[in-house]
Amino acid sequence: MKHFTSIADVQNVDQLVEQAILFKNNPFQSELGKGKKVGLVFLNPSLRTRLSTQVAAQNLGAEAIVLDIGKDGWALEFNDGVVMNGDKAEHIREAAAVMGRYFDILGVRTFPGLTDRSEDYAEILLQSFIKYAGIPVVSLESGTRHPLQSLADLMTIQEQWPHSHKPKVVLTWAPHVKALPQAVPNSFAEWMIQADVDFSIANPAGYDLAPEFSNGVSVFHDQAEALEGADFVYVKNWSSYEHYGQVLSQDEKWTFGQKQLSLTNNAKVMHCLPVRRGLVIKDEVLDSKNAIHLEQAENRVYAAQSILNELLK
Amino acid sequence: MKHFTSIADVQNVDQLVEQAILFKNNPFQSELGKGKKVGLVFLNPSLRTRLSTQVAAQNLGAEAIVLDIGKDGWALEFNDGVVMNGDKAEHIREAAAVMGRYFDILGVRTFPGLTDRSEDYAEILLQSFIKYAGIPVVSLESGTRHPLQSLADLMTIQEQWPHSHKPKVVLTWAPHVKALPQAVPNSFAEWMIQADVDFSIANPAGYDLAPEFSNGVSVFHDQAEALEGADFVYVKNWSSYEHYGQVLSQDEKWTFGQKQLSLTNNAKVMHCLPVRRGLVIKDEVLDSKNAIHLEQAENRVYAAQSILNELLK
Amino acid sequence: MKHFTSIADVQNVDQLVEQAILFKNNPFQSELGKGKKVGLVFLNPSLRTRLSTQVAAQNLGAEAIVLDIGKDGWALEFNDGVVMNGDKAEHIREAAAVMGRYFDILGVRTFPGLTDRSEDYAEILLQSFIKYAGIPVVSLESGTRHPLQSLADLMTIQEQWPHSHKPKVVLTWAPHVKALPQAVPNSFAEWMIQADVDFSIANPAGYDLAPEFSNGVSVFHDQAEALEGADFVYVKNWSSYEHYGQVLSQDEKWTFGQKQLSLTNNAKVMHCLPVRRGLVIKDEVLDSKNAIHLEQAENRVYAAQSILNELLK
Structure with a gap:
């Protein structure tokens, strides 16, 4: 290297x-x-x-x-x-x-x-x-x-997944008040595509990642549909790639809470931190046993x- | 611990x-x-x-x-x-x-x-x-x-006191232009109460420390009376606890100088630093052999x- | 020491x-x-x-x-x-x-x-x-x-000069948009005077260094004359000592480029960094083999x- x-x-x-x-x-x-x-x-x-x-x-x-x-x-x-x-x-x-x-x-x-x-x-x-x-x-x-983050993310998924079959991993957009870079989702997608997982992305229309990063990945504009049966959910805000750097939506229906979690296969919930509580992920999830954001940070x-x-x- | x-x-x-x-x-x-x-x-x-x-x-x-x-x-x-x-x-x-x-x-x-x-x-x-x-x-x-300061303060007093009888230790308020926390005087009082010393406090009316920190300590509103026979004098400004965070007095009569020192038993003079010269303690004291503020800092x-x-x- | x-x-x-x-x-x-x-x-x-x-x-x-x-x-x-x-x-x-x-x-x-x-x-x-x-x-x-800089400068000259005869070293002023200290040129002059080199200075009128630093050194107000046959040229801006701290000139004729370099004995070109490209030294020199500013920095x-x-x- x-x-x-x-x-x-x-x-x-x-x-x-x-x-x-x-x-x-x-x-x-x-x-x-x-x-x-x-x-x-x-x-x-x-x-x-x-x-x-x-x-x-x-x-x-x-x-x-x-x-x-x-x-x-x-x-x-x-x-x-x-x-x-x-x-x-x-x-x-x-x-x-x-x-x-x-x-x-x-x-x-x-x-x-x-x-x-x-x-x-x-x-x-x-x-x-x-x-x-x-x-x-x-x-x-x-x-x-943000490749050091992605490596830690992959390591965390591996630690948390004792099964031999592929886990279903979903990256979902969540709202934020500021325009954030696409670096973390880009990078996570890039690593998941190469990893031994079943990977898909959920985001509102206008928030699709750059083709070079999401090539071949199923992208859902309906969050509920994407989350169904997920084993890991990576929640993250990013600004638009298409309308570059813009905040197109602050739709709180995308804030990740118990309602979203209930659609999954009792998924582990991930975030790279810093996370804005209540806006990106609700306390009810971050303070539950499903949250593994601190394991990611440690890794x-x-x-x-x-x-x-x-x-x- | x-x-x-x-x-x-x-x-x-x-x-x-x-x-x-x-x-x-x-x-x-x-x-x-x-x-x-x-x-x-x-x-x-x-x-x-x-x-x-x-x-x-x-x-x-x-x-x-x-x-x-x-x-x-x-x-x-x-x-x-x-x-x-x-x-x-x-x-x-x-x-x-x-x-x-x-x-x-x-x-x-x-x-x-x-x-x-x-x-x-x-x-x-x-x-x-x-x-x-x-x-x-x-x-x-x-x-x-500020417990690390207080531990260093106690250590300094012990180093500087070769006698077997208890030293008389006085904490005296001094003027300042800004509203300062009560952390250092609170903490010093807390440690002196438990130490093998005879401890008292001098401050203007309105500047009494919180009861939980000064419980059982003699508090003088007359500085001269408090300083009499002191072996160690800790000079420090703090803002009012009663009228919380307020600067009630900038009375320069409380600035610690040779006049105050002469009332003591040739006391060692202490301060946690930073000290504003001329305002809190006069040069004539800080530059004298009585000052042990650098020993405190080293400790x-x-x-x-x-x-x-x-x-x- | x-x-x-x-x-x-x-x-x-x-x-x-x-x-x-x-x-x-x-x-x-x-x-x-x-x-x-x-x-x-x-x-x-x-x-x-x-x-x-x-x-x-x-x-x-x-x-x-x-x-x-x-x-x-x-x-x-x-x-x-x-x-x-x-x-x-x-x-x-x-x-x-x-x-x-x-x-x-x-x-x-x-x-x-x-x-x-x-x-x-x-x-x-x-x-x-x-x-x-x-x-x-x-x-x-x-x-x-700036004596640590001067020591590194002297070390660099020594490394780059394999000959037994004295090198000709010229310190030349160059333009800048801000008023800079005289510390680097003062110090360099002080060290060169003691070193085994033939040292001179070129600067516009009004930019002579303090006498205590340039005593006995030939000072030229004509850059071309000074550079003739130089083995090392130290390029540096400084503000006026005489009209203290003032920027008297931003004359770009003093910007060190290929034209100036051609007057020298294929000189090594030095600068303490940070250097403003195009203003102090031109890219054509900084990106040439004559530039040894990175060696100075390493030293x-x-x-x-x-x-x-x-x-x-």
């Missing part, structure tokens, strides 16, 4: 999940991180990703150094050929290259602007870091994907550790 | 102080922190507490991970049963529970709002972290107490180390 | 550079930092200095603890004898002294105000930290100097490590 920005970077997904589970049982079994420095650059805020990746690095014996760009540093220029006489103090060509000289692995978080779809989906920021850093880069969530540590360990090999 | 939020959590105060002094002599005598992660969550700014607790954790071999909520993270919701469609991105139920999965010990700093007394004194924020984190929680100063490391070590057992 | 704030603190410059090069070959050869704490206090933002010094400390086995004053802490008072009833929460006398009790070495970054020349050049902030911390202090760039780690190691002896 050279970088980790999507499932396409993974040679053997099963092995990766297995390694993550081994780390959960014994976090200190690898010392590949000894003397190594992992830089974690955040262009956007983070709680779980930041903490879990720090813990993961430290479990491997590595030093994690966090940098909040814009707050600790300064605004970066990503366009080539410009005369930098505005508010951008440094070009990504230098910033990334310097970090590449200081660190052994570079983690980068960058959110999409949600205004220019082709720009966001070209992943210019993440790709620029990869191009100029010259060291392995790990996506800590980018414009279109973020071991997903990250598994990736860092792979890149340090 | 399950948590450390007040002196009530301590089984044996003498032993705790003794252990702190042992750590001061040899900071690296315990390796209980090896492989352990200590999360330090600040909902409010901090210099001494942050640095001293990081140093303490590292002395034990543990990793300290600092998170400035609101700056690094986002606004937290503490109320139950609400539909989170406002500016709060995450509920304490998830935030604390996730941190509980990442860390072995969680330190939390949270200041009181100083507007709703019953809310502040119910310690809703701190108690919520305890309720949902599921791991030992250390108060890094809460709405009503914060060993107080924290003693507590973390206890919780790691 | 007691402190490191300028070349005057260094007993043997050659030995220091040699040690830095040894660390570059083997970063983990010294364990002098084991159990030691290095505090890094930033009153101003930093990317390279912050990251490189953290890496340097960790390479030595020390713990680096970063504090962003003003953001993590609060505004500091530097004047004596004042009644602190304004917005300053703590006096440097206490803040520095407390850090001196927590750390083994204290790094401090503080920018000049660029309005009061005598105040900036008196280095009141840095000197106050030294006066009250009571431990070795390392400048992470101060009002008038910041080993310069810092060499200094920390010296101070830990």
Whole structure:
């Protein structure tokens, strides 16, 4: 593995999940991180990703150094050929290259602007870091994907599913007050398509994910129909891909509650967090035994550790 | 010890102080922190507490991970049963529970709002972290107490008092331009009441501490009367408990200077820092040999180390 | 070495550079930092200095603890004898002294105000930290100097110059949209004067450096004349010393491009970063083999490590 920005970077997904589970049982079994420095650059805020990746690095014996760009540093220029006489103090060509000289692995978080779809989906920021850093880069969530989350999600499903037959996994949209990225649902879809599960998506009209992420997946615009018999339900809001970055609906009928849960096969309910209670998922579900969002969050540590360990090999 | 939020959590105060002094002599005598992660969550700014607790954790071999909520993270919701469609991105139920999965010990700093007394004194924020984190929680100063400071204060008094008879310890109010919490004086009173000292308080009328903290303590509204023969004077501003959170007086007669010091038994003068020179304590005292505020600050490391070590057992 | 704030603190410059090069070959050869704490206090933002010094400390086995004053802490008072009833929460006398009790070495970054020349050049902030911390202090760039940068610069020149005769080194001013400190050029001049090089400076009229830093150096107001036959060119903007802190010129004829480079002896081109492309140095130079700005940045780690190691002896 050279970088980790999507499932396409993974040679053997099963092995990766297995390694993550081994780390959960014994976090200190690898010392590949000894003397190594992992830089974690955040262009956007983070709680779980930041903490879990720090813990993961430290479990491997590595030093994690966090940098909040814009707050600790300064605004970066990503366009080539410009005369930098505005508010951008440094070009990504230098910033990334310097970090590449200081660190052994570079983690980068960058959110999409949600205004220019082709720009966001070209992943210019993440790709620029990869191009100029010259060291392995790990996506800590980018414009279109959140692969560390998806790996933790897959690991959680595997832990929670003792049966030999395929589980039915449904990703359902839920309302939100803000326009959120498509990164988590995109990424989850991408991983589920490759996993040994029966996967489908439920969302209101206008909220279909980009074809490149939902290709071949059954998409339902009727939530009840999709949820029938589900073993796992991943609840998540996202803004429209078609009407890019827009909030087309805040329909509270899509808020996931006991009513929705009752349609499933006593499903385990998932969310990547942070979750807005009452709006995305109701308390009655989040506080029930069906909710496994905390297991997902915990598994973020071991997903990250598994990736860092792979890149340090 | 399950948590450390007040002196009530301590089984044996003498032993705790003794252990702190042992750590001061040899900071690296315990390796209980090896492989352990200590999360330090600040909902409010901090210099001494942050640095001293990081140093303490590292002395034990543990990793300290600092998170400035609101700056690094986002606004937290503490109320139950609400539909989170406002500016709060995450509920304490998830935030604390996730941190509980990442860390072995969680330190939390949270200041009181100083507007709703019953809310502040119910310690809703701190108690919520305890309720949902599921791991030992250390108060890094809460709405009503600052126990790590008080432990360091007691340790300092013990170091500075070679005699077998009880020292006379006076806590005196001093003026300030801002409305400050009662946490430090509350906590200091709570610890002094249990310590082997003769303790009293001086403050202007309207500034009496909450009965639960000053129960049985002689309170003087005449500073000179209180200071007579004092061996230790703890100078500190606080806002009114009675007229909750209000600044009732900025009377500079209460500023602690040479005049006040001359009334004492050549007392050692204490302050938890930060101290506003000239306003709370005059330069003539802070720059004299009577001032032991830097010893208190230094002892914060060993107080924290003693507590973390206890919780790691 | 007691402190490191300028070349005057260094007993043997050659030995220091040699040690830095040894660390570059083997970063983990010294364990002098084991159990030691290095505090890094930033009153101003930093990317390279912050990251490189953290890496340097960790390479030595020390713990680096970063504090962003003003953001993590609060505004500091530097004047004596004042009644602190304004917005300053703590006096440097206490803040520095407390850090001196927590750390083994204290790094401090503080920018000049660029309005009061005598105040900036008196280095009141840095000197106050030294006066009250009571431990070795390392400048992470101060009002008038950036010695860690200069040490890395000298190391880079030495690495890139295999010949036995002296290289010709030219420091040239370049335009910028903001008023920048004179710290980097001052410091570079100070180190070059002592180094075994032929050193001169090119800048527009009104931009001469302070006499104490450029004493005995040939200063050209004609860039082309200065660049002739140069082996190394250090490009950097600074604001006026004479008309203190002012931007007197934004003349793009001074922007360093292929035209300027062609006047030199195929010079290596240096910059301390961050560099504004197109404004200070053109892409055609920064993306050429002549540019060694990334080598300088990388060497910041080993310069810092060499200094920390010296101070830990």
